[in-house]
Amino acid sequence: xxxxxxxxxxxxxxxxxxxxxxxxxxxxxxxxxxxxxxxxxxxxxxxxxxxxxxxxxxxxxxxxxxxxxxxxxxxxxxxxxxxxxxxxxxxxxxxxxxxxxxxxxxxxxxxxxxxxxxxxxxxxxxxxxxxxxxxxxxxxxxxxxxxxxxxxxxxxxxxxxxxxxxxxxxxxxxxxxxxxxxxxxxxxxxxxxxxxxxxxxxxxxxxxxxxxxxxxxxxxxxxxxxxxxxxxxxxxxxxxxxxxxxxxxxxxxxxxxxxxxxxxxxxxxxxxxxxxxxxxxxxxxxxxxxxxxxxxxxxxxxxxxxxxxxxxxxxxxxxxxxxxxxxxxxxxxxxxxxxxxxxxxxxxxxxxxxxxxxxxx
Amino acid sequence: xxxxxxxxxxxxxxxxxxxxxxxxxxxxxxxxxxxxxxxxxxxxxxxxxxxxxxxxxxxxxxxxxxxxxxxxxxxxxxxxxxxxxxxxxxxxxxxxxxxxxxxxxxxxxxxxxxxxxxxxxxxxxxxxxxxxxxxxxxxxxxxxxxxxxxxxxxxxxxxxxxxxxxxxxxxxxxxxxxxxxxxxxxxxxxxxxxxxxxxxxxxxxxxxxxxxxxxxxxxxxxxxxxxxxxxxxxxxxxxxxxxxxxxxxxxxxxxxxxxxxxxxxxxxxxxxxxxxxxxxxxxxxxxxxxxxxxxxxxxxxxxxxxxxxxxxxxxxxxxxxxxxxxxxxxxxxxxxxxxxxxxxxxxxxxxxxxxxxxxxx
Numbered sequence: 001x002x003x004x005x006x007x008x009x010x011x012x013x014x015x016x017x018x019x020x021x022x023x024x025x026x027x028x029x030x031x032x033x034x035x036x037x038x039x040x041x042x043x044x045x046x047x048x049x050x051x052x053x054x055x056x057x058x059x060x061x062x063x064x065x066x067x068x069x070x071x072x073x074x075x076x077x078x079x080x081x082x083x084x085x086x087x088x089x090x091x092x093x094x095x096x097x098x099x100x101x102x103x104x105x106x107x108x109x110x111x112x113x114x115x116x117x118x119x120x121x122x123x124x125x126x127x128x129x130x131x132x133x134x135x136x137x138x139x140x141x142x143x144x145x146x147x148x149x150x151x152x153x154x155x156x157x158x159x160x161x162x163x164x165x166x167x168x169x170x171x172x173x174x175x176x177x178x179x180x181x182x183x184x185x186x187x188x189x190x191x192x193x194x195x196x197x198x199x200x201x202x203x204x205x206x207x208x209x210x211x212x213x214x215x216x217x218x219x220x221x222x223x224x225x226x227x228x229x230x231x232x233x234x235x236x237x238x239x240x241x242x243x244x245x246x247x248x249x250x251x252x253x254x255x256x257x258x259x260x261x262x263x264x265x266x267x268x269x270x271x272x273x274x275x276x277x278x279x280x281x282x283x284x285x286x287x288x289x290x291x292x293x294x295x296x297x298x299x300x301x302x303x304x305x306x307x308x309x310x311x312x313x314x315x316x317x318x319x320x321x322x323x324x325x326x327x328x329x330x331x332x333x334x335x336x337x338x339x340x341x342x343x344x345x346x347x348x349x350x351x352x353x354x355x356x357x358x359x360x361x
Numbered sequence: 362x363x364x365x366x367x368x369x370x371x372x373x374x375x376x377x378x379x380x381x382x383x384x385x386x387x388x389x390x391x392x393x394x395x396x397x398x399x400x401x402x403x404x405x406x407x408x409x410x411x412x413x414x415x416x417x418x419x420x421x422x423x424x425x426x427x428x429x430x431x432x433x434x435x436x437x438x439x440x441x442x443x444x445x446x447x448x449x450x451x452x453x454x455x456x457x458x459x460x461x462x463x464x465x466x467x468x469x470x471x472x473x474x475x476x477x478x479x480x481x482x483x484x485x486x487x488x489x490x491x492x493x494x495x496x497x498x499x500x501x502x503x504x505x506x507x508x509x510x511x512x513x514x515x516x517x518x519x520x521x522x523x524x525x526x527x528x529x530x531x532x533x534x535x536x537x538x539x540x541x542x543x544x545x546x547x548x549x550x551x552x553x554x555x556x557x558x559x560x561x562x563x564x565x566x567x568x569x570x571x572x573x574x575x576x577x578x579x580x581x582x583x584x585x586x587x588x589x590x591x592x593x594x595x596x597x598x599x600x601x602x603x604x605x606x607x608x609x610x611x612x613x614x615x616x617x618x619x620x621x622x623x624x625x626x627x628x629x630x631x632x633x634x635x636x637x638x639x640x641x642x643x644x645x646x647x648x649x650x651x652x653x654x655x656x657x658x659x660x661x662x663x664x665x666x667x668x669x670x671x672x673x674x675x676x677x678x679x680x681x682x683x684x685x686x687x688x689x690x691x692x693x694x695x696x697x698x699x700x701x702x703x704x705x706x707x708x709x710x711x712x713x714x715x716x717x718x719x720x721x722x
Contacts, residue, residue, distance in 0.1 A: 039580055081664045082622055090621030090628075098591075101461065105587070117576055215576060216477055220399055223469075 025136065025144035033118070033149070040114050044106050044156050048163055054095050055167025061086060062170030071174060087174040096171050096178075099164060100185040103194070104230040106160055107201040110153050111226045115205020116218040118145065119356065123213035132356075142356050146206060146349050153202045154195045161194025181330065182242070182284040184234040192334045196341035201226045203348035210352045239286070241333060242325055246286055250319040282327040291321045385496065385504040393509065396474045403469055404516045407462055408523055414455050415527030421446060422530035431534065447534035456531055459524055460545035463554060466520055467561035468586045470513045475565025476578040478505065479717065483573035492717075502717045506710050510562055517558035521551035540632035541691065542644040544598045552695050556702035557593075561586045563706035567713040599630070601694060606646055606684040612671045613638035615681025618648050625649055625660040629683065642688030653678035 030037070061083060065071050070080035086092040119142070122128045132138035168186055171179050179186060188197055204225050209218040289297045298318065325333075390397070421443055425431040430440035446452055479502065482488045492498035528546060532539050541547065548557070565582040572578040614637065620627040627648040633639025650658045650666050658666070658679065666679060674680065686694075 036576075039577075043584070079664075082660065085622045088621070094595075109583075113576065113580055121576075216473065216481075216579075217395070217399075219576075219579065220473055224403075227465075 021136070022144065025141065026148055028141075029145045029148050033114070033145075036114050036117070037149075037152075040110060041156075043109060044160060047102060047106055048160060050102075051099070051160070051163040051167045055163065058092060058095070058167060058170040061092070062173060065170075065174065084174065087171060092171050093175070093178075096168065096175075099168065099189070103160075103164055103185055103189050104197075104227070107157065107194070107198040108223065108226045108230070110156075110198050111201030111205035111222045112219045114149065114153070115202040116209045116222045117215045118149070118206050118209055119352070120209030120213060120215045120218040123209070124215050139353060139357050142353050146203075146353065150199055150202060150345070150349065153198050157195035157198030158191040160198075161189055161191040164189030164194065165191070180284070182325075184238040187238060187334075187337075188233065190334055192338035193341070196338040196345070197230075199345040200229075200341045200348070203345040203352070204229075207348045207352045207355075210355045241337060242284065243286060243323070245329075246323040246325060248321060248323045250291075251288070251322045284325045284327070286323045286325070288320055288322040291319050293318070381496070382504065385501065386508055388501075389505045389508050393474070393478070393505075396477070397509075397512070400470060400474055400513075401516070404466060404520060407466060407520055410462070411459065411520070411523040411527045415523065418452055418455070418527060418530045421452075422533070425534070434534065444534060447531060452531045453535065456528055456535075456539060456545065459528065459549065463520065463524060463549045464557075464590045466517060466554070467558040468583065468590070470516075470558050471561035471565035471582045471586050472579045474509060474513065475562040476569045476582045477575050478509070478566050478569055479713070480569030480573055480575045480578040483570075484575055499714060499718050503714050506563070506566055506714065510559055510706070510710065513558045513562045514555045517555035518551040521549055521554035524549040524554070525551070540634070542602075542632050542686075544594050547598065547695075548594060550695060552699035553702070556699040556706070557590075560702045560706040560709075561589075563709040563713070567709045567716075570713045570716045597698075601698060602644055602686055603646055603684075605690075606686060607640075607643075608682065608684050609640075610680050611639050611648070611683045612674060612680055614645075614648060614683060615650065615666070615674055615679075616669065616671060617667055618681065620648065622660070622663070625657055625663045627663075633685070639683060640685060640687065644686040644688070646684045646686065648681055648683040650679050651682055 065080070065083045068079060068083060070083055122131055128138075132141065134141070136144075165181075165186070168179065168189065172181055172186065181187065188194060201222070205218070205222040208221040208225065209215070212218045212221060290302075292298055292302070302318075422431070425440070425443045428440060428443065429435065430437070430443050434444065436444060482491055488498075492501065494501070524546070525541075528539075532541065532546075539546070547553070561582070564585060565578065568581045568585070569575075569578040572581060614629075618627040618629065620629040620631070622628075629645040629648050631637050631645050633641060633643045633645055637645065639645050650663050652658055666674065669677070
């Protein structure tokens, strides 16, 4: 008796209406992968628990800071010091650093331990010859597995993303020059982008399993691809996305500040406006450079005249130009990144299903 | 005919002078060449990354030496293009990236080389064949573990050398208090990187023997090695560098103790040098203010004392005490931690061999 027939009851050999068929496929999926689902579930629960506990502590500290008048503007006075100290070089900053490294791990784990062995194990052990000759076709089985598990992965990713974003809110509020929500690791820690990232990692793992047909090589390929993609996203793709449709304008306040260092003619500022000119407070600044009257970057020789002498800016008709994104575009970029990753996940999943159909068992 | 017997009988092209060890090494290579090549490619990619960054950094340093910009550091307009990258440019990011990538090598060695080593044999049932050959199971398993372990140690040591070589100019010129004592660089020396890789490998082999299934063994290895890295980085390092601390007064540091407050104590965790007063090259652990009687002041009093000058502190009969490690103890801690990890690896490896002997095939 096949697993599906057993699930339906021995007397019911007809497939039944779609919802019951889906429920039986769901039962089979659970039975086959319960160990992995429990393991991955425990791991994500641990991560979620860590973020929940840290978030509660941070929010408590943040509320205390507000109640004691220690913020806006920030006062590092004696009563405020023990409240604000964790946010300058204490455990709150350590938490942010840990989260920076921890947030991609659940998605990678989902891809490596859930996605990669999903079909690779069937191929590797030869059970495709049995499993895919059952009452339900291989295509339907595979699609049902991918859809059900993919939805679960998206849900888990969304929860982790929400926890990451919620727990970091006090840190972002009190250290906006370091941990604003536009930072790469915080940008992917929202319900939208975290869910999409987890779904993409899962789909990549499944496809790797179908292509390699061996469990350990599929896992290795998945680690390389997902970790590599996360690295590229953090360091390149994120800033490329935020460079689309930028606005450019002069900001003498930013250019006159000693905090603007430079290593070349243009600076990667990657920060928020605090007291932006023209109502740009809260907008995200990409790059800045000293420019002549024609708004082109100054040469090194020209820079040497004004470095450390910001008052010369106006006299020499030079300006400090910045490129920036308005604060209102944040969710537009979130949707763009999340939507692209979900689309890519669907394509990879469809490719995996097509390969399963195409090959002989 | 067994693989070893074929070699002995000359069924293969047999190089002259092969001993049993040579034959066992050949068998080990044949069985695990895919994992070794994959891990080798990963290590090579890391090495190339560090090599090219190190060459760039050393070129900048050499230019700085030629132009008289270092020793001592001179922030003239001519020197600014050379020194600026070390202050706010890509070398700072490079040090962060190294801290991110280097722990992955031990984790990969454990997950993809160590965990499947014996787990795959148990899972597939090939122990009944592989361990009834011309060589007994103990010798076969011990030789595999030793040969592969040595390869992992060697690769880890090479990566550690590249890290230390590539960051030398950055440590000399950075104003971000980067020093060999900080956990992000302390853990990635030839001694500790090799020891960590060896320990991860041995743990993974043992996990494979205990669990006897490949994917669960890899999952256990991943969790244990990642958790071990985090604990080692944060807790164990602080505990180890807290052993046998020296204690002395440091009035200059009392002006602005750059550390988070924990009660009435400042957690310093920084290195004395050009920017931080204290015994040159020493690792500063904690600091606190004392009153005229030599007692620690309360947290409330301590909050008000920073940013007073040395003269003001002296007039108030307060002084700042620090606990610190002399710079000369650096290699003592390196070999202490590395030796402990290697000893633990040997114990875990021996335990794995003992378990293989004890069980029936």
